[in-house]
Amino acid sequence: MKLLSSILLFSLSLSAQDFASNIKFEGLTQISPKIAHEIIKTKNTEKYSSEDINNALKKFYEFNYFKDIQVYDENKSIVFKFVEKPFIINLSMSGYKTREDDLKSLYTSMGISKGNM
Numbered sequence: 001m002k003l004l005s006s007i008l009l010f011s012l013s014l015s016a017q018d019f020a021s022n023i024k025f026e027g028l029t030q031i032s033p034k035i036a037h038e039i040i041k042t043k044n045t046e047k048y049s050s051e052d053i054n055n056a057l058k059k060f061y062e063f064n065y066f067k068d069i070q071v072y073d074e075n076k077s078i079v080f081k082f083v084e085k086p087f088i089i090n091l092s093m094s095g096y097k098t099r100e101d102d103l104k105s106l107y108t109s110m111g112i113s114k115g116n117m
Contacts, residue, residue, distance in 0.1 A: 023048065024074075027082040030065050036080070053078055088112070 023040075025033045040056035053071060060069055060080070068083040091112065093103060107113065 022077040024077055024079045025082065026079060027084065030084055030087075031063075036060075048078060056080075 023037070025036050028036060031039075039059055040052075057069060057071060060066060060082075065084055066082050067085050070081040072079055072081070091107075093106070
């Protein structure tokens with residue numbers, strides 16, 4: 001639902017000017033702005049349509065790193081504002097069985113697995 005509302009809001013806000021000449025990214029920690037540009041296959045010297053930005057939103061949501069993505073236009077610049085999902089770098093247990101199978105079972109019951117965000 002958030003994706004649909006982001007797409008609709010962006011489509012409405014950009015329709016008055018039909019294109020933007022620059023893209024900015026805010027709130028990224030897991031990927032760099034350079035990688036973000038590569039993901040959506042854009043350069044800052046190109047013109048962007050609403051369809052291009054809507055496709056970019058879909059690509060970012062496919063990564064499943066983001067809780068929310070807002071897109072707005074600011075002086076002919078498109079700004080992607082990301083809210084990333086929380087992540088755990090390291091988890092250690094103490095006072096519990098230390099057998100690897102027991103820990104895996106515990107992590108599974110908690111919904112925690114390596115690489116998940």
